[in-house]
Amino acid sequence: MAVQEATGSRGIRSLVPARIDRLGWSRFHTRMVVALGVAWILDGLEVSIASTVTSYMTEPSALNMSNASVAFSVGTIYLLGEVFGALVFGNLSDRWGRRNLFMITLGVYLLGGGLSALTFGRGEGWVVYLNITRFIAGMGIGGEYAAINSAIDELIPARYRGRIDIAVNGTYWAGAFLSSVLTIAVIKHLNVSYSWRIGFLFGPVLGLVILFVRRNLPESPRWLVMRGRVEEAEEAISRIEREVEQSGGTLAPVDESKAIEILPADSMGYWTLTKTLFRRYPSRSVLGASLMITQSFLYNAIFFTYSLVLTKIYGVANGNTAYYFMAFAIGNLAGPLLLGRLFDTVGRRVMISGTYLIAGVALAGSALLFHAGLLSALTQTICWCVIFFFASAGASAAYLTVSEIFPVEVRAKAIAVFFAIAQCFGSFGPWFYGKLIGNASTQSSSYLEHHSKLFIGYLIGAAVMLAGGLIEAWLGVDAEQRSLEDIAAPLTSVGEPTGLFSNPTGAPRPPAA
Secondary structure, three states: OOOEEEEOEOOEEEOHHHHHHOOOOOHHHHHHHHHHHHHHHHHHHHHHHHHHHHHHHOOOOOOOOOHHHHHHHHHHHHHHHHHHHHHHHHHHHHHHOHHHHHHHHHHHHHHHHHHHOOOOOOOHHHHHHHHHHHHHHHHHHHHHHHHHHHHHHHHOOHHHHHHHHHHHHHOHHHHHHHHHHHHHHOHHHOOHHHHHHHHHHHHHHHHHHHHHHHOOOOOOHHHHHHOOOHHHHHHHHHHHHHHHHHOOOOOOOOOHHHOEEEOOOOOOOHHHHHHHHHHHOHHHHHHHHHHHHHHHHHHHHHHOOHHHHHHHHOOOOHHHHHHHHHHHHHHHHHHHHHHOOHHHHOOHHHHHHHHHHHHHHHHHHHHHHHHOOOOOHHHHHHHHHHHHHHHHHHHHHHHHHHHHOOOHHHHHHHHHHHHHHHHHHHOHHHHHHHHHHOOOOOOOOOHHHHHHHHHHHHHHHHHHHHHHHHHHHHHOOOOOOOOHHHHOOOOOEOOOOOOOOOOOOOOOOOOOO
């Protein structure tokens, strides 16, 4: 069966999307999810390990950095690198292809992570070196988000896309859990002068193994079609179909009515992308930004100040916080894994709005218990595990939403844009909640004052999540079990009245929802 055929001056007629969506699950899909999904595990591992080893790096026998300096280097610089990497590599992913970029971005992360562990000296020069290497590591992970989510969505059959994407995004917390285990089992037992170096190497070692697995994955046939690379698209989709048959699967008949007609075109830049998103998809752009910003604010606020709350508010010893992080990570991981299937069956709008609203209401309830002094470190952690069981599934669905509601030609860049927006707004959360916690401790005279401020902060976090849930209920897209091309027709579609490249007259087009 041919991938596509010429349609004269009208461009190319393709059955690639229909051939992908009719496939059953196979070993190919499992291998692809493992090879690509590790990006989220790496980020969870990297962020959590970095948070753990900062205290070691301030020791005189290590780097003797100040608290502010080390937090800026391993945290803020890394997050800035993620934003920059997402924008740069997201653009290149739409230009060069998904496969090229998910190899490059992992290589960039390996380079940055490995070099971070080689910060041997002290002084301003070495601080600059550490900042550069942390920025490079962040660039790699930020680029991974754009390239990986694009590739997964374009290669997974429509009926599985929701649960798989949400599960993959949720594995960030598998990385966080792994970090806690490695901290307890390895880092705590090593000499402080080099234990932080070992911590920084955990991620690159895992990434190096995965690099070899990724080498055997094909390019996205959807992307190849959009670029007019006919023979390569045929080779890629045929290879996938052969693997499905070899693993015992059967190929259902292709629905000819699902064929698309497109005009291959060059990739667009970010300025053109921005105009396209807000002119053609205004409500979807508002939806994507709202979901990403709200979940990022809440997560960054709670996660990055978790240890402060445990130690300052509840008096937990520094050496014991890893056990609470493990419980928190388990709750966050369980949500996407156990609820993911419902996003394909019950539906996107109901599940996304439901998880956001439940998380918001539960957070408000726990805030009242906190204000009344009815919570301990243990019961606070239990509350957060329940809250983020739902919030984690919703947050993962936010990434799913922005990766499936925009056309294939700009998918990676759209993910990058909304990821960057979310990170910029989300970075405000830790600072805000850190100010609320201040220098609180169970022994300080201002303890009750900081306790009351944090209560207000939790109510604000609850309101933010409730707002995200209401916006999803209003503007949500019913994308469950639908082809990506049905959700958002390619910009180069022949006969598509809102196609960006199919309107040579330049006449205005009506906005789409």
